[in-house]
Amino acid sequence: MSWIDLIGFGEHGRGAILLWATGMTLAVTAASLGIGALLGSVIAAAKLSASRPARWLGDAYTTVFRGAPELLIIYLVYFGGSQAVTAVGQWLNYEGFLGLPSFLAGAIAVGLISGAYQAEVYRGAYQAVSRGELDAARSIGMGTMLRFRRILAPQILRFSLPGLGNVWQLSLKDSTLVSVTGLAELMRTSQIAAGSTKQYFLFFIVGGALYLVLTTLSDRVFGFAERRVARSFRHSLGRH
Amino acid sequence: MDFDVAFLLSTFVKLVAAVPMTLGLFACSVSLGAVFALGITYCRVSGGAFLSVFARAYVFVFRGSPLLIQMFLIYYGLGQFPAVRHSLFWPVLRDPFSCAVLALALCTAGYQAEIMRGGLQAVPSREIEAGRAAGMSGLLLFRRIIAPIAIRQALPAYSTEIILMVKSTALASLVTVWEVTGTAQRLISQTYRTMEVFLVATLIYLLINFIIVRVMALVEYRLSPHLRERPVSASDGGRQGEVHG
Numbered sequence: 001m002s003w004i005d006l007i008g009f010g011e012h013g014r015g016a017i018l019l020w021a022t023g024m025t026l027a028v029t030a031a032s033l034g035i036g037a038l039l040g041s042v043i044a045a046a047k048l049s050a051s052r053p054a055r056w057l058g059d060a061y062t063t064v065f066r067g068a069p070e071l072l073i074i075y076l077v078y079f080g081g082s083q084a085v086t087a088v089g090q091w092l093n094y095e096g097f098l099g100l101p102s103f104l105a106g107a108i109a110v111g112l113i114s115g116a117y118q119a120e121v122y123r124g125a126y127q128a129v130s131r132g133e134l135d136a137a138r139s140i141g142m143g144t145m146l147r148f149r150r151i152l153a154p155q156i157l158r159f160s161l162p163g164l165g166n167v168w169q170l171s172l173k174d175s176t177l178v179s180v181t182g183l184a185e186l187m188r189t190s191q192i193a194a195g196s197t198k199q200y201f202l203f204f205i206v207g208g209a210l211y212l213v214l215t216t217l218s219d220r221v222f223g224f225a226e227r228r229v230a231r232s233f234r235h236s237l238g239r240h
Numbered sequence: 241m242d243f244d245v246a247f248l249l250s251t252f253v254k255l256v257a258a259v260p261m262t263l264g265l266f267a268c269s270v271s272l273g274a275v276f277a278l279g280i281t282y283c284r285v286s287g288g289a290f291l292s293v294f295a296r297a298y299v300f301v302f303r304g305s306p307l308l309i310q311m312f313l314i315y316y317g318l319g320q321f322p323a324v325r326h327s328l329f330w331p332v333l334r335d336p337f338s339c340a341v342l343a344l345a346l347c348t349a350g351y352q353a354e355i356m357r358g359g360l361q362a363v364p365s366r367e368i369e370a371g372r373a374a375g376m377s378g379l380l381l382f383r384r385i386i387a388p389i390a391i392r393q394a395l396p397a398y399s400t401e402i403i404l405m406v407k408s409t410a411l412a413s414l415v416t417v418w419e420v421t422g423t424a425q426r427l428i429s430q431t432y433r434t435m436e437v438f439l440v441a442t443l444i445y446l447l448i449n450f451i452i453v454r455v456m457a458l459v460e461y462r463l464s465p466h467l468r469e470r471p472v473s474a475s476d477g478g479r480q481g482e483v484h485g
Binding site for chain 2: 064066067070072079080083173176177180194199200201204205207209215216
């Protein structure tokens with residue numbers, strides 16, 4: 001069987017399953033970006049808050065999750081989560097081991113890491129918002145929530161777009177480590193295909209090429225979004 | 241999970257014994273990566289069209305694909321070919337440690353090359369012109385003018401890359417190198433106490449990174465005396481604000 005059959009879409013080809021796995025990689029990365037966005041905005045708020053314990057907690061979070069190896073965080077979430085689920089199971093009189101679903105564990109673990117990086121992105125974006133605009137909003141009588149909704153949030157989202165692009169690329173690569181939990185994403189699927197056909201070189205090259213396609217496409221998408229968003233800055237940039 | 245101090249301590253001691261392996265992976269791959277990166281940066285900035293395309297392609301491939309797949313490609317992929325197994329490189333490619341170092345070095349070289357290029361681009365052209373006007377050229381110009389400015393510019397990004405590399409050494413455990421993460425997994429298979437062992441391992445990585453961050457901050461401090469406040473002496477203490485304002 002030639003290599004083209006192996007990666008093709010025929011009877012013995014792995015093409016379809018590799019494409020499915022690429023979709024799974026995208027799905028787990030997208031889920032982790034969502035979880036990270038929630039966590040990241042809370043942590044950024046903590047780091048910017050006036051309360052000293054909140055700032056300390058925020059700093060501790062970003063230090064730990066940016067300083068510990070991604071692989072260990074994934075192990076901790078997967079095994080820790082499974083232990084917790086098993087404990088709940090025993091409490092509900094279910095005997096035996098219950099595993100945390102690997103998609104969920106992977107998305108949470110990569111999301112925890114992504115949250116630490118996103119917190120820094122949002123913090124930077126907040127600090128880039130012109131103080132004058134906030135003062136102006138206050139002076140015409142906007143309350144905290146209204147200021148947040150009308151002045152802060154729109155600008156923070158725009159300023160953080162380039163940083164979010166970087167975080168997305170990081171998470172895409174971190175998602176390969178989720179393969180250790182057995183989730184059939186691109187890394188794991190390439191590994192299985194390589195092992196069962198003994199064509200290691202071929203399938204790791206193909207897997208690597210698919211990752212390159214993903215990172216290049218995401219680069220394009222974020223580039224497009226940034227240009228789109230830049231339109232709204234054209235008139236305001238000179239005035240800061 | 242009960243809190244067993246004696247177990248945590250003994251785990252800590254066993255994992256610390258694997259720290260030299262982690263640091264060995266780290267030091268070998270960062271320095272080998274720096275050598276590769278110098279070559280790539282040279283290709284990118286001073287080579288012809290062909291070398292420049294090679295440098296761009298290298299950076300694109302190694303920054304765009306995940307490290308784990310690069311490592312598996314080198315460790316499992318290359319060994320598949322009889323030609324490789326019979327070549328002179330086989331003693332290197334057969335050994336998990338050297339494969340892990342090679343993969344880490346090739347990957348970080350892509351990132352380091354971009355950092356070096358950024359540092360070089362930050363050197364103001366008027367400084368280079370001034371150097372030339374004073375009669376410097378070639379290596380002397382590089383050593384006296386370009387390198388000092390470029391290194392200072394690149395240092396913060398370089399520190400970040402170094403921290404990422406410490407974390408990346410954990411992946412070597414997946415190609416059977418017994419560094420801290422691999423040793424942690426072996427301890428778990430003996431004791432079945434997953435959380436405690438992984439938490440102690442995480443703590444060790446955080447300590448290593450903390451020390452590296454401190455060292456890099458010290459290096460940055462030493463290399464930037466021109467950005468620091470001058471020590472206040474009796475005669476010019478009052479003018480401090482004017483000088484730096």
